[in-house]
Amino acid sequence: MQPGFVIPLWADLTAVALGGVQGALFASNFRGQRRLDLLGVAAIGILIGMGGGLIRDLLLGLTPATLQSDWYLITATVSALAGMLLAPLLQRLNGLIVGLDAVVIGMFGAFGTSKALAFGLPAVPSVFVGVLAAVGGGVLRDVIMGLPVAVMHVGSLYAVAAAGGSAVLAVLHAVGVQLPVAAVVGVVVTAVVRLLAVVFDLSLPEQRNLHRRRVAVETGLLPVVGRPEDRN
């Protein structure tokens, strides 16, 4: 562990709060066979807000940082409730949801990778921890909500974006850049890759399939803005 390396509480809580809002928006947007109750929406918000940090610390064999202070759960719960209340308003702002999502993934990926590096892990597993921290909350959400797991099926390059940002972070760290600086660059790279993937509708091979796209749109994983062919 690098002496004194700690993710600043304000940065960690910002990721938790954004994750809580994003999770609650996703869940309250959900129109499946069965609607979620208020507690279910809050639970998804808490899961997305805190899941990345929990997965990171479990993989590192540490008592989760998110359980060491009252503030994480309070922040996740309050922001999930705020996301729920504001959902009718925010659901029209698809761009905002997608943007939030990109920043949240970038933050969890960067925090995961930099904590793993600071903990002494080699570069490759550190990037792996970052990717799992970035996409793990979403995987848990999909499994618990009974949805197809978006990371596996939807060509929206979530994991690729997280891996890209985390890899840039690890390379910068290897060449001597300070972790906080490298982490900020990692967040930006992940968020930009993810946003470009959404804007230009990029995907990996074997992905362009109307059926799948429709599922993605219906479940709120992809915005319908600007791509009218998805709507039918």
Next chain:
Amino acid sequence: MQPGFVIPLWADLTAVALGGVQGALFASNFRGQRRLDLLGVAAIGILIGMGGGLIRDLLLGLTPATLQSDWYLITATVSALAGMLLAPLLQRLNGLIVGLDAVVIGMFGAFGTSKALAFGLPAVPSVFVGVLAAVGGGVLRDVIMGLPVAVMHVGSLYAVAAAGGSAVLAVLHAVGVQLPVAAVVGVVVTAVVRLLAVVFDLSLPEQRNLHRRRVAVETGLLPVVGRPEDRN
């Protein structure tokens, strides 16, 4: 860690045994597209009997207590087998299954919260650990059996009951009550809230929906006793 705080083995094994019986009853009651084999029923019993303790200790970053002694697995397996053998008899006693379930949730919630408090965690995350310990086994069961996750969809106030009991426990601990006493009160509060929710058919907003109720009854999550409108 408070000096000498240990959940007594007999109490822990009681929770494991009750969980094993309850899980096996649930699983042998299960009539989905595919029936479970004997091993599957035993696996669900072991999962419910030991899942709460495993989740609690993983969240605390400890080697699970349930793996430190042979007795946990032996107890869970024997009680799951007993639950399987007695299932044809016990399935008529819906009240017993619901009651067992309420007590099991209460015990896992109270043990999770009190171990987290004794481990030095603040009150809010301690309650969170208690809730996850209480409902986590059931979430894993539903995911592995391919059922909708009951905690998310069924308005039976599982998580609310566990949170209530765990919160009362944490408050009593904060005002100086001994943990064992606080834990007993926590078990009682959780079990009573859960039973009241079943008896009076309480639920959170956005929950009263016949379709969902029917699923809950069919999957054995809710008893059909006394509520004839659920049967059609």
Next chain:
Amino acid sequence: MQPGFVIPLWADLTAVALGGVQGALFASNFRGQRRLDLLGVAAIGILIGMGGGLIRDLLLGLTPATLQSDWYLITATVSALAGMLLAPLLQRLNGLIVGLDAVVIGMFGAFGTSKALAFGLPAVPSVFVGVLAAVGGGVLRDVIMGLPVAVMHVGSLYAVAAAGGSAVLAVLHAVGVQLPVAAVVGVVVTAVVRLLAVVFDLSLPEQRNLHRRRVAVETGLLPVVGRPEDRN
């Protein structure tokens, strides 16, 4: 911990490589409603290659060995890619896939059990850790791919084979056999039980049901070789 007990890196990496190939073959064989993209296939390969070791170390409360060196992830990724490229060729060799699967389960079971024993756990939980390490990767794969969990529903005696090999290992250890020798015997027992179960179509009670057999064949869990009645 027995002084100096370490699973040799070459043995661990062999299990990871075989798991990576097997996972990628399974995933590229998958023809569900939605096909996986390249990343999805690679992710399943990595999951099967590394899942057993991750689950084992999380249960033991250790930082996962698979994250302590770059080689695990590199091996899993390269072998998953190789499995993907060779899939059109290897898919005709059903026997090879089933054989690989049996050996992978045996290795993860034996490594899980022997590491738990070396770590000082009693015999029964050590066998339990071995079984979870052996079948855990497959459970995660099925949950993430939205398939019925094979261990629960398909009577192919996965868990029984893993438990048999792990139990033999634990008994040999208890009577004084060196762990490496006991581990090799454990691998062989598990693989042989699993292969005999496939060859002789063994299953536990309540399992012989054509519908389930067909699902198992379609999802690649059972080979169609030599059992023409499964093909219609």
